[in-house]
Amino acid sequence: DQQVKQNSPSLSVQEGRISILNCDYTNSMFDYFLWYKKYPAEGPTFLISISSIKDKNEDGRFTVFLNKSAKHLSLHIVPSQPGDSAVYFCAASLIQGAQKLVFGQGTRLTINP
Amino acid sequence: DTEVTQTPKHLVMGMTNKKSLKCEQHMGHRAMYWYKQKAKKPPELMFVYSYEKLSINESVPSRFSPECPNSSLLNLHLHALQPEDSALYLCASSQLNGINQPQHFGDGTRLSIL
Numbered sequence: 001d002q003q004v005k006q007n008s009p010s011l012s013v014q015e016g017r018i019s020i021l022n023c024d025y026t027n028s029m030f031d032y033f034l035w036y037k038k039y040p041a042e043g044p045t046f047l048i049s050i051s052s053i054k055d056k057n058e059d060g061r062f063t064v065f066l067n068k069s070a071k072h073l074s075l076h077i078v079p080s081q082p083g084d085s086a087v088y089f090c091a092a093s094l095i096q097g098a099q100k101l102v103f104g105q106g107t108r109l110t111i112n113p
Numbered sequence: 114d115t116e117v118t119q120t121p122k123h124l125v126m127g128m129t130n131k132k133s134l135k136c137e138q139h140m141g142h143r144a145m146y147w148y149k150q151k152a153k154k155p156p157e158l159m160f161v162y163s164y165e166k167l168s169i170n171e172s173v174p175s176r177f178s179p180e181c182p183n184s185s186l187l188n189l190h191l192h193a194l195q196p197e198d199s200a201l202y203l204c205a206s207s208q209l210n211g212i213n214q215p216q217h218f219g220d221g222t223r224l225s226i227l
Contacts, residue, residue, distance in 0.1 A: 032213045043203055043218035051213050089155055100169060103155030
């Protein structure tokens, strides 16, 4: 039973354009959502997060949108840069404080020059 | 540079060996985590320590034994592992004060069981 789903295993975007990565979840109890970026041979790096009481959070080129009614969140990267090429994981948390994170399967983003 | 340091980066061991993975953080975080990640899969939570006490064990086999000697260190003791335990083992830490604090990950230990 996969509670967090990223249905696109891969995404290819032209440099300078917008990258949109999507994530769906099934458990309405999730109250905190995060995006992580992972390069090969490195651990996941925290990018941006959003609380369930908000519908948008922005940090520089990264914006996360949350649609609670649809149980859907997305990460927008604009403009996309070659260094953004990595695997992106969506994660959701059930517990505040010490978090039990549940990860999606990941989307490999490739930015083409 | 990651602020969570894991050693060793690579470990090859036989099924009868005993070894330990080490994780260290100096960010003052009071929650520490162990995850297991298989190839082309997402990280899966194994253990959570809050204030140096084990708070979550995700039904992990007893051949994996966690230990949190102090607020900066987290160990994972390995004994009699199976070939299917070969994976990347990730450590993470987070604040416990306030709500919605992100976890910060180390670069992991890649473990191979012969």
